[in-house]
Amino acid sequence: MNKSNFQDPFEKERIEKGFGKMNDQGEEVTMVLGHKDVRRCAHNAKTYQSGAAPGRIVIPSEENIRDIRQIPFEVDPPLHADYRAVLDPWFKRPLEEEYTTKLKNQIQSLVKEVLKRESLDIVSEFALPLQSRALTLLLNTPYSQAETWISWGTHVFRSEGTALDADKANILYDYIDKEIERASAAPTDDLYSVLLASEANGKKLTKKEVKGVIILTFAGGRDTVINAVTNSISYFSEHPESLERLRNEPEILNNTIEELIRYFSPLTQMGRITTEASNVCEHSLKADSKISLCWASANRDANVFENANEIVIDRKINPHVAFGFGTHNCLGATHARQILKILISTLLEEVKSIDIIDYKENIEDLGHFKRKVGFDSLHVKFNY
Amino acid sequence: MAKITFLTSDNETIITEATTGNVMELAVQNKVKGIDGDCGGVCSCATCHVHVEPASWDKVGAPSQLESDMLEFDDNVSEFSRLCCQIDVSDAIDGIVLNVAK
Structure with missing residues (x-):
């Protein structure tokens, strides 16, 4: 029973130095590892x-495949x-009843559809x-659009074996251009x-700016949501007692969701560029250096989280940074939280237990850090 | 039963009453503008920041270390700042007045 165990590869360096190093396509990245830092x-x-060159703060850098600035992220x-x-009210819509009802219908019908299957791959056929x-x-947008997006596969930018795929990115960018023209x-x-x-x-958004927002919406919420959903299912398959407890104590569901997000941290890190010489953990950086805010490491910091490497489904105080922190905290967090809330509630109602049949881990290669971020495939059978 | 008054940045006064739960939940139920409670009350989002009226401070009390660490990075922090998801509703806080942070 260890498929839903996600090791913390950063612990040693976080405790010893507070930072780590990796190389991103020739550029050195200083990874900030401690929660407070x-x-x-x-x-x-x-x-x-x-607000550096578009694509530069993303790791792996997208500078070579994108010249459109993602807004408001960059x-x-x-x-x-x-x-x-401008964006906040729109991205809070998932709290509205009409939205929640539709999302519930979508997720319930998907769950009912897959329950009858002998087995299925959660990544490609569910998440x-x-x-x-x-x-x-x-x-x-119309529900039918989803079929197009599903046909693009699990990664918008990535293909098997290559970190970045300009052809795949262009499929998305061309699609968005057409949609903007249609809406215009x-x-x-x-x-x-x-x-x-x-x-x-003080001025109307340009088409280029609109494109920047939409690219962010597509890219930011794809792998992250897919990993959050898949990893949560791996957890519940190995912890039927947690399903049982949530059935008896539905009031802890919110704590469970936040805890799953903390533990799995679907977005490992995000970069920033120094505008001046500075210091991180007594390590000096020149101006125009790249650092990363390593959310996944901060979320296992034992100075903040007791039993940080365990999923404690009723964790009361949980100041995780899985959705980032401060100014740029995740715009799609409300949507993501609603997805998990409805998904888990639906599993509680419809599913007795989940058996993992086969799986392939998705390991991020971050220099000498290897981090399991999710699964390339997770074949399961739902018992109901 | 505790009576809790919220003063919003729009100068709206919302008087609420409750017996259980936490103050953030109470504010969200009463649609108090400026209290979002995005994380549902686990102290990870700081969208339930209030400035406690000085006269109410003794009833509410100081934040825990983890809550203080969260508030440290909030630009509008004051010596009376609290994240109201971390304030439990009870008779002990009856009559408090909270100014919702901008």
Whole structure:
């Protein structure tokens, strides 16, 4: 019973030095590992900026395959605030009853559909369609669009064997260009149209800016949601007692969701670029260096989390940084939390237990750190 | 039963009453503007930040270390700051007044 165990590869260096090093396509990255340091650097946008060349703060860097700035993600304060103010109400829609009802219908029918199967791959046959269908709600586009997105596979940017795939990225970018033109010609009540009619920082959003927001929405919520869903299912398959406990104590469901997100940290890290010479854990950095805020490491920091390497489903205080921290905290977090809430509630109602039949781990290669972030495949059978 | 008053940044006064739960949940149920409670009350999002009225501070009490660490990085922090998901509703806090942070 260890398929849902996700080791913390950063522990030794976090305790000994507080930082680690990796190489990203020729550029050295100083990885900030401790919880407090990660939050401190995330908070200090003046010294550790997001608004560098488009794609540079992402790890692996997308500088070579993207020249469009993701908004508001790659914009610093003060300009960031106005973009965010435009987007926040839209990305809080998952709290509305109508949205929740639709999401519930989607997830319940998917679960019912797969229950009858002898076995299925959770990654490609469950998490991917779930994520894609749910995204139609977030964008407020027709449900049928999900089929197109499912056909792109689990990674928007990545193919088997290569870290970055420009051809795949172009499929997404071309698709978004067409959607923006469609919305521009005949506006509806989808996110494209709403953005095209919005203003930020005193002027209407340009098509390029709209594209930047939409790329972020597609890319930021794909692997992350797929991993969160798949990893959570691996956990419940190995911990039927947790399913049973949640049935008896539904009031701890929120704690469980936050704990799963902390433990699995679907986004390992995010970069920043130094605007001036600075120090991280007594390690000096020149201006224009790349650091990473290693959310996955911070979330296992024993100074903050008791039994950090265990999933404690009723953890009361859980100041995790799995959705980032501060200014750039995850725009899609409300949507992601609702997905997990509805998914787990549905499993509690419909599923007795889950058997893992076969699996292949997805290990991120971060220099000498190897981190399990999820699964390439997870074949299971649902018992009901 | 505890009576808890919220003053929002729009100068709206919302008077609530409760016997159980935490203050963030109470604020969300009463749609208090400025209290989102994104993380559901586990002290990870800081979207339930309030400034306790000085006269109410003794009833509410100081934050825990983990809560203080969270508040440390909030730009609008004051000596009366609390994350209200970490304040349990009980008779002991009856009559408190909370200013919702911007």
